[in-house]
Amino acid sequence: METQLQETWEKVLKILKVEIMSEVSYNTWILGLKPIGIRNGVFMIDVPNELTLDIINQRYKLLFKESIKHVLNQEIDVDCVVGGLKEEAVQEEQEEKKEKEKVQAPEVFGTLNSKYTFDSFVIGNSNRFAHAASVAVAESPANAYNPLFLYGGVGLGKTHLMHAIGHHIQANNPSAKVVYVSSEKFTNELINSIRYDKNLDFRNKYRNVDVLLVDDIQFIAGKESTQEEFFHTFNELYEARKQIIISSDRPPNEIPTLEDRLRTRFAWGLQADIQAPDFETRIAILKKKAEIEKYVVSSDVMVYIATKIKSNIRELEGALIRVMAYSSLTNNKNITVDLAAEALKDIISSSQTRSITIDLIQDVVANYFNLSVQELKSQRRTRNVAYPRQIAMYLSRKLTDMSLPKIGDEFGGRDHTTVIHAYEKISDALKTDDSLISAIKIMTKKINNP
Numbered sequence: 001m002e003t004q005l006q007e008t009w010e011k012v013l014k015i016l017k018v019e020i021m022s023e024v025s026y027n028t029w030i031l032g033l034k035p036i037g038i039r040n041g042v043f044m045i046d047v048p049n050e051l052t053l054d055i056i057n058q059r060y061k062l063l064f065k066e067s068i069k070h071v072l073n074q075e076i077d078v079d080c081v082v083g084g085l086k087e088e089a090v091q092e093e094q095e096e097k098k099e100k101e102k103v104q105a106p107e108v109f110g111t112l113n114s115k116y117t118f119d120s121f122v123i124g125n126s127n128r129f130a131h132a133a134s135v136a137v138a139e140s141p142a143n144a145y146n147p148l149f150l151y152g153g154v155g156l157g158k159t160h161l162m163h164a165i166g167h168h169i170q171a172n173n174p175s176a177k178v179v180y181v182s183s184e185k186f187t188n189e190l191i192n193s194i195r196y197d198k199n200l201d202f203r204n205k206y207r208n209v210d211v212l213l214v215d216d217i218q219f220i221a222g223k224e225s226t227q228e229e230f231f232h233t234f235n236e237l238y239e240a241r242k243q244i245i246i247s248s249d250r251p252p253n254e255i256p257t258l259e260d261r262l263r264t265r266f267a268w269g270l271q272a273d274i275q276a277p278d279f280e281t282r283i284a285i286l287k288k289k290a291e292i293e294k295y296v297v298s299s300d301v302m303v304y305i306a307t308k309i310k311s312n313i314r315e316l317e318g319a320l321i322r323v324m325a326y327s328s329l330t331n332n333k334n335i336t337v338d339l340a341a342e343a344l345k346d347i348i349s350s351s352q353t354r355s356i357t358i359d360l361i362q363d364v365v366a367n368y369f370n371l372s373v374q375e376l377k378s379q380r381r382t383r384n385v386a387y388p389r390q391i392a393m394y395l396s397r398k399l400t401d402m403s404l405p406k407i408g409d410e411f412g413g414r415d416h417t418t419v420i421h422a423y424e425k426i427s428d429a430l431k432t433d434d435s436l437i438s439a440i441k442i443m444t445k446k447i448n449n450p
């Protein structure tokens, strides 16, 4: 708990320091504060004196509230107390005493985030299939698809969907034992169980569940004993007709050093991917978030945020929270596009420098194949030019928001059907051609870090 509190506090300070406050104000008012703990939904902060207390209450309390809410992902109040840590020490001593007298409480399994439900999940083209598959599994665990393997890029809603499945199953069957764990936690627990000779406890914990949700499975790649243990856990649960749901940032066949026997098992059920959301979905997500948090934001501002932040829903939500925090800090209730631009200027300038253009893609692909960009755009159809051109079109479609006709234009005025053909051809080849997979990886990396 102590470390968790400290971690939360550090994250909050980082937001204030890096993103919002001037160095002088930060050093004057914030440096001397200390977190006390969370009591009954209130985050308590120790302040050194009455003057600081006044300033924090007047200027920074709302900001703290927004930042803590953001970090913890839960509704929270903030209270500041002068000398609160001393009082706390006395209270803690008393609580410790009481605690010792209590019988040990049953172990609580990885808790589900109450905000991650199907109700709060916005459906769009990018996640429709994954959502439908998740609902099917939630309605009929171990009967619909087992395992369900959800994959997609960072911050696109995999964890949200997993938790939503867990909530739904628990609501339908309150006695169902639902366990959520990240593969890192699974690994750490396994290591500890071996170190402290508690292997049996570990097995009992994971093999006696009705629903096992394992997040970010890609991290068990290369960890032999974790894979071995997970393999047996998987088999036992599967045979006992228990539901297994796994998430990863990529499909099983792209996780390096994942044992084949696991790869095969992951393919037994259903694999569903989540793509980056399109503009309409990004707007719908912002609207939903604003509704949940009771933010009043104009559609101009939402359009502005959705235009600037495209590929990560966590960042999209973070941007909205940042705009709201900025407005409360500057005491500016009129949230305009200008205010949003000011609040987001650091994030946006860094994401703009990251922005991917067709010129950049053409440069990287031409370079990779030892061609000139002119050749890539030319009408030549020999394979040594046509194939790299198709790859460049594929990457343009995949990595930018450009429309098909626009991509065609950029490749010597070709028709959009040529772009579709190139995209499909390369997508198909990627299913079987390992050397193409690795070439695309190298080029994508280069495009992302030119």
Ligand SMILES: Nc1ncnc2c1ncn2[C@@H]1O[C@H](COP(=O)(O)OP(=O)(O)OP(=O)(O)O)[C@@H](O)[C@H]1O
Pocket (backbone or CB within 6 Å): 116, 120, 121, 122, 123, 127, 152, 153, 154, 155, 156, 157, 158, 159, 160, 161, 216, 249, 285, 288, 313, 314, 317
């Ligand atoms: N379709 C959606 N509707 C509403 N909120 C969403 C949606 N998709 C993602 N989010 C929100 O975006 C944030 C990031 O989502 P989540 O943590 O589920 O991503 P992830 O894919 O598991 O990311 P990571 O790869 O980092 O584990 C969460 O706050 C989640 O609620």
